[in-house]
Each structure stands twice: as C-alpha cells, then as structure tokens.
Amino acid sequence: MSALLNKVSDRLIVQEVSPRDGLQIEPGWVPTEDKIALIDGLSQAGFSRIEAGSFVSPKAIPALRDGDDVFRRIARKDGVIYVALIPNVKGAERALLAGADELNMVMSASQTHNRANMRMNCEASLAGFADIVSLAGGMDNVSLNATIATAFGCPFEGKIDEDRVMRIVDDYLQLGAHAIGGITLADTTGMANPRQVARIVGRVLQRLPAAALTLHFHNTRGLGLVNVMAAYEAGARRFDAALGGLGGCPFAPGASGNICTEDLVNLCEETGIETGIDLPLLIAMSRKLPALLGHEVPGQLAKAGRNGDLHPIPAALQAAA
Numbered sequence: 610m611s612a613l614l615n616k617v618s619d620r621l622i623v624q625e626v627s628p629r630d631g632l633q634i635e636p637g638w639v640p641t642e643d644k645i646a647l648i649d650g651l652s653q654a655g656f657s658r659i660e661a662g663s664f665v666s667p668k669a670i671p672a673l674r675d676g677d678d679v680f681r682r683i684a685r686k687d688g689v690i691y692v693a694l695i696p697n698v699k700g701a702e703r704a705l706l707a708g709a710d711e712l713n714m715v716m717s718a719s720q721t722h723n724r725a726n727m728r729m730n731c732e733a734s735l736a737g738f739a740d741i742v743s744l745a746g747g748m749d750n751v752s753l754n755a756t757i758a759t760a761f762g763c764p765f766e767g768k769i770d771e772d773r774v775m776r777i778v779d780d781y782l783q784l785g786a787h788a789i790g791g792i793t794l795a796d797t798t799g800m801a802n803p804r805q806v807a808r809i810v811g812r813v814l815q816r817l818p819a820a821a822l823t824l825h826f827h828n829t830r831g832l833g834l835v836n837v838m839a840a841y842e843a844g845a846r847r848f849d850a851a852l853g854g855l856g857g858c859p860f861a862p863g864a865s866g867n868i869c870t871e872d873l874v875n876l877c878e879e880t881g882i883e884t885g886i887d888l889p890l891l892i893a894m895s896r897k898l899p900a901l902l903g904h905e906v907p908g909q910l911a912k913a914g915r916n917g918d919l920h921p922i923p924a925a926l927q928a929a930a
Contacts, residue, residue, distance in 0.1 A: 620883045622847040623870060624658040624823060625651050628679075629694055630867055631855030633663065633670050637903055641675045645682050647901075650894050651852070652686040655886040660692040660713065660849070664700035680707035692754070696727060701741045705751065711790060712745055714738050715756040718774050719763035722797070726758065735780055742784050752790040755781040756825070761809070762800025771809055778816055791821035793849070796836065799829025799865065803839035810843040825849040826868050827857070828907070833868035834876055841882070848873065852891065853898045853906035869908035871895050875915065888915070 628648050632639055648661050661683060667674035676693070685691065685708075693709035695701045701712055716734040717723035723731050738755065745751050759766075760774050774794070781792055794813065806824075813822060824840045824847070826833045837848055854869030871891040877884045895911040 619846060620885065621841060621877055622658070623656060623873060623884055623886055624660060624692070624847060624849050625654075625656045625852065625870055626660040626825075626849045626867060627651075627851040627853065627855050627870070629660040629663050629673065629692075630849070630857075631851040631853070633672050634857045635672050635855075635902060638672065639901065641678050641682075643901060644675070644679050647852075647894075648679070648683045648691075650890075652684065652689050653887075654890045654894070655884070657688060657885075658690045658692060658711075658847075660694065661709075663694035663696075664703040664707075664709075665694070665696045677703060677707045680704070680709060690752075695741070697737050698740045698744055701744055705745065705748075709751070711752045711754055712741065713754045713756055713793070714741060715758055715795075716777070717758040717763070717797075718769045718777060719759040719766045721765040722759045722763050725765070731777075735784075738781075738784055746785055753785070754790040754793060754823070755784070756793040756795050757781075758795045758797045760794040761796040761805060762798065764798045764800075771805075771812070774809060775812055775816075778813055782816065791823060791847075792817060793823040793825050795825035795849075796827055797825075799827035799833065801826065801836050802832060803835050806836045806839045807843040810840045810845050814844045819844050819846045823847045823849060827865065828854060828868050829865045834873060837868065837873060837876070852908075853895045853911065854908040855898070855902075855906060866907045869895075869910070871910045872908055875910045879916070 628644060651659050662676035662679050663673050664676050690710045692711040692713050693704040694713045695704050704712055716731055717726060720731055723734060727734055745753060757774060757777050759769060762769055778792060822845055824845050826836045850870040850873045851867035852870045854866040856867040857865050874884050874886045874888050892911050895908055898906045
C-alpha cells in the first residue's frame with residue numbers, strides 16, 4: 610500500500626461510538642453517571658465527533674434507555690458534534706429536545722436484517738427517513754446522517770449486491786442527506802474484505818465528497834484495521850471506532866466489537882497519519898473499562914502498550930553485564 614504513504618498529510622477523522630454502539634449490547638447496566646463521565650472524558654481526548662447515545666425504544670435497547678438524561682447532562686465541548694442514533698420520527702423528536710447535534714438514521718441493505726433490526730422492510734424505513742428530513746432538515750443547528758447497515762454482507766442473506774448499495778446511496782442523496790450531513794457504510798458483522806472495501810468506497814466517492822462519507826467497520830474476523838487502510842487509500846477519511854473495541858449489533862448474530870479506537874489511533878501514529886487524538890488519554894480510559902463493565906475488552910494496545918513502552922532488561926542479563 611505504497612500510495613498510503615503519499616497521503617500522510619490528510620487527517621483521518623475518528624468518530625467515537627463507544628457510548629452508543631459500544632454499550633448497547635452490554636449485559637450489565639452501566640449507570641447514567643458513568644455514561645456521562647465516559648463521554649466527558651472522550652470530549653477531552655480530541656474527538657470532533659462522538660456518538661453519545663440513541664433514542665430507540667427502551668424495550669428494544671434497554672441498555673440505552675437513559676439517552677435523554679445523558680444528552681442533557683454531558684459537558685459539551687466547543688467543536689465537538691454529539692450524534693444520536695434514531696429509528697423514527699418519535700426518536701428524532703426526543704433527540705432534538707435533548708440537544709443532539711446530528712441525527713443518524715439507519716437502514717440495512719439487507720431486507721432480512723432491516724426487518725430484524727427495525728421491524729420493517731427497507732421501503733418503509735426509507736419513507737420514514739423522508740419524514741425525519743422534513744422534521745429536522747431545515748434546522749440550522751442540526752445535521753442528518755444516513756447509514757447503510759450490512760453494506761458489505763449480511764449474516765442472514767450473505768453477499769450484498771454492490772449495485773444495491775449504490776442505489777441506496779442515491780436514494781439517500783435524493784432525500785437530502787448529502788446536503789445536510791453525510792452517509793455511513795456499515796460493515797455490521799465484520800464481513801468486509803479490503804478489496805471489496807476499496808471497490809465500494811471508490812464508487813461511493815464518485816457520488817459524494819470524502820468529508821461526507823463515514824466507514825463503520827467491525828473486527829469480527831480480524832480485518833477491521835486492514836479495511837480501514839484500504840478505505841483510506843481509496844480516499845475515505847472518516848471512520849467510526851469504539852474505545853476498547855466495544856460493541857456489536859444485538860440483531861445480527863456473531864457481530865462482535867467495533868474496531869478499537871486506541872488501536873486505530875496507534876496505527877495512524879505509527880504510519881504518520883494525523884488524527885489529533887490524545888492516545889495516552891485513550892489508553893488510560895480503555896484500561897478502566899474492565900472495571901466499569903465487569904469483563905475484559907477486545908482492544909490490544911491497552912494490554913500490550915505502545916511500541917515505546919519498553920520493559921526492564923532481565924536481571925540475569927544485567928548481572929552478566
């Protein structure tokens with residue numbers, strides 16, 4: 610990937626999604642105060658975008674039932690966009706009242722996954738998006754983002770036709786998502802491979818600028834960061850990631866965690882790609898997650914340390930010297 614080295618001056622934008630995607634499948638309840646503290650810590654780490662919660666039905670995602678309270682009580686930092694995932698107009702109304710800066714709408718490329726995730730077919734989801742655009746599209750202080758879940762493969766249907774993904778992108782652009790926000794391509798269950806990623810990203814970037822495109826990868830099969838590099842080389846510049854590698858989709862079998870934020874930022878630092886993120890702070894925060902959640906997390910950097918974190922010379926070697 611030699612071409613990657615010629616683009617090191619282009620900043621990679623990390624959108625932190627652990628407060629939403631990371632916590633939504635946690636079996637234990639994370640108290641509201643701890644969610645707020647997590648987001649406040651992330652706000653100090655240099656992120657320009659944080660997905661802080663969702664406004665779905667509490668019955669569907671009970672782990673995030675305190676979204677209204679979280680959004681109202683976080684210490685907002687200038688220059689940070691606080692994003693809310695919303696399923697419908699009712700969720701959009703709640704998110705707007707709570708002060709969300711951006712509303713993220715989600716529809717799957719797969720009809721089966723959309724029915725499992727949204728309880729409706731794709732056509733009904735798209736019609737609902739039009740209502741959300743009518744509600745929020747004219748507000749100067751709110752932007753919209755439209756996500757295509759299972760864009761690289763579906764755990765129920767398997768391979769997704771790339772032309773179908775392009776048609777959904779076009780449908781989103783006709784709704785106005787391009788003009789007021791952006792589009793996310795989500796690898797919901799980690800089925801993407803780097804050649805597929807480069808091909809699809811190249812096609813999408815013929816339709817919208819890199820600043821309007823986000824890639825959402827999972828590391829389910831160990832290809833998460835490889836896919837980031839493939840997308841970056843193809844021209845993408847914005848990526849979702851979760852502290853500690855948390856997360857997964859509760860309606861997609863086998864959907865393990867997102868790509869790990871600190872692992873991604875470390876990759877960027879090692880290869881000379883600017884992110885503006887405070888990596889030592891991320892590592893410190895990630896190392897607190899097991900105590901918060903009651904289990905270990907998938908991220909690797911927080912366990913291994915950075916390349917410069919050297920170990921003492923073994924005592925036997927020192928004695929021999």
